[in-house]
Amino acid sequence: MEESECRSAEKKVVAVVGGGLVGALNACFFAKRGFKVEVFESREDIRKAKIVRGRSINLALSHRGRQALKHVGMEEKIISKGIPMNARMIHSLTGKQSPIPYGKKGQYILSVDRANLNKELLSEADTYSNTKLNFDHKLQDWNAETGLMTFVRPDQSQVHIKADLIVGCDGAFSATRKRFLRRTRFNYSQTYIPHGYKELTMPPINGEFAMKPNYLHIWPRNTFMMIALPNLDRTFTCTLFMPFDEFEKITTDDEVMRFFQKYFPDAIPLIGVDALKRDYFKLPAQAMVSVKCSPYHIDDKCVLMGDAAHAVVPFYGQGMNAGFEDCIVFDEMMDQFNEDFSAVLPEYSRVRVPDDHAIADLAMYNYIEMRAHVNSKWFLFRKHVDNFLHFLMPKTIIPLYTMVTFTRTRYHKAVERWHWQNKVINHSLLLSALGAVVGSSYLLIKNPPSINRVIIPAEKMWTRLVALRTLRTS
Structure with missing residues (x-):
């Protein structure tokens, strides 16, 4: 950035409302550009708090989020405190474990601790002399015309x-x-899904992980599921996702045990009977909400990012990654339009809204995949077909999960390509199956099986069996 641009940026004040993951990262992006940045967080400073309030579902950091962290020099520090997960590990009712890799060899997602990541980002923002962190400041109102x-x-x-x-x-x-x-012409929707979640902890056994650590463990049970992500302290955070009416049926210790013995028997000794009975009733099932809105901006005065713009359910592991990508997309547009807010903000809304709506829908879909489809032989077959075709034609056929998790392909473009690929592959499989049937039928018609070819070997076999029995009895 030119010196004159730096001086111009320094005169401008950027107020970041929210000191969570996206807010703290945004503060780093704006501070790096030379703006005077004020961060306002309604909670106390979590770096000093004894108990950190807020959501605790483990986070899965992937390519989009890593690219945003890399841009502010934070990638290596964060990944050094994460645990690689190379595949899903599917737990059947019998306790059998079957891995489903996420991508090609070397591709993985990272299990990271939400609170620690937030603390690291706040501390990084604090290193900039042009940034001020204000805690215990709750936004009451603001004016779109004056910015007050x-x-x-x-x-x-x-x-x-x-x-x-x-x-x-x-x-x-x-x-x-x-x-x-x-304001008029602002579209907004909020949807609570009929499923909630409860968290349980799986402690270490003899100081080591109770299960293989480099996996995202899943117990798919069609209408509900449990997952487990590894932590640095060698525990697993287990999250049970289930319809609220199913949670409400379980009210006693005995009912908890019967439920787990029926659906998650292999997890009971790993969590511990006493801990399971105690932790299950610590908190009521928590709700999950999906939020969509558009546009994301008002004039050149305000822009929404992260969950404020597009809260998504956690089943694709993209909520944080999408929020972090918001920061880098906005930053790229600041370069494109020379930091002119009147051009950057409307373009950001135009580009980002369809992508964030697409990942919100994909997150809903992936819950069905995780809890049910992974049990399907057709789903597993298609996974193998997709991966094989991707190996043969890496630029033509790209699995949806790969596009979403290991590239920065725009979310809505990934969905469009996924639908096209599905149509092509399914038609090809159908034609191949029809071709095999027609070919086999033609061969049978042209070369009908001879009765003699079948009877003579059978007669010979019978003669040999009679002779063998005669020898044994003599």
Whole structure:
């Protein structure tokens, strides 16, 4: 960036609302460009807190998120504290374990701890002299015309700040987004799925992981499932996803045990009977929400990113990765339009909305795949076919999971390509099957089997058996 541009950037104030994962990373992106950055977080500083409030579902870091971290020099630090997962490990009812690789050899996703990642990003943002972190500041209101913002502190005192750009990264229940809802032509939908989740901990056994650590373990049971991700302390975080009405049927210790003995018998000794009874009732089942909206901006004053723009259910492991990619896409557009907010913000909405809506839909689909399709022989066969064709034609046939997880192919383009590939492959398989049937029928008609060819060997076999029995009895 030219010196004159640097001076221009330094005069502008960017207010990042939300000090979570996307907000903290965004602060690094804007600070790196020379803007004066103010981060406002409603919670206390989690780096000093004894108990960290908020969601705790483990995170799966993949290519999109890593690219964003790399851009601010954080990739190596974060991956050094993650655990590679090379494949899904499917647990059957009998306890049999079967791996399904995620991609080619060497491709993996990383199990990372949410709280630790958030702390690292906040600390990185704190290293920039032009960044200020403000904790215990809850957004009360803001003005789209003037950029004037009002925050409330725990003692009910108010703090006012004027910003050139407001970046809403304050989660699925975004206070920033409330101002958008007052405007015309703003589309918004919020959907709670009928399934909730509970978390359990699988402790180490003799100081080591209770199961193979380099896998995302899945117990698919068609209408529900349990997954387990490894942690650095050699525990596994197990998450049970199930319809709320099924959770409500389990009210006693005995019912918990009967349920696990029926559906997850191999997990009981690994979690521990006492721990299972205790932890299952620690918290009620938690809800999961999917949020879609458009556009993501108001004029040149405010833009939404992360869950504030597109909260997704966790089944594709792309919520954080999509939020991190928001940061890098916005940054790329800042280069493209020379940091002109009036050009960057509408283009960001135009480009990003279809992608984020696509990953929201894919996340819903992947829940069905994880809990049910992985039990299907056809699904496993198609996986092998897709991987084989990808090996033969790596640029023509690319599995959906590979496009989503190991590339930065735009989400909606990945979906379009997936539908096209499915159509081509399914038609090819159907034609191959018809060809085999027609070919076999033609050969049978041209070369009908001879009765003699069948009878004579049978007669010879019978003669040999009679002779053998005679020898044994003599």
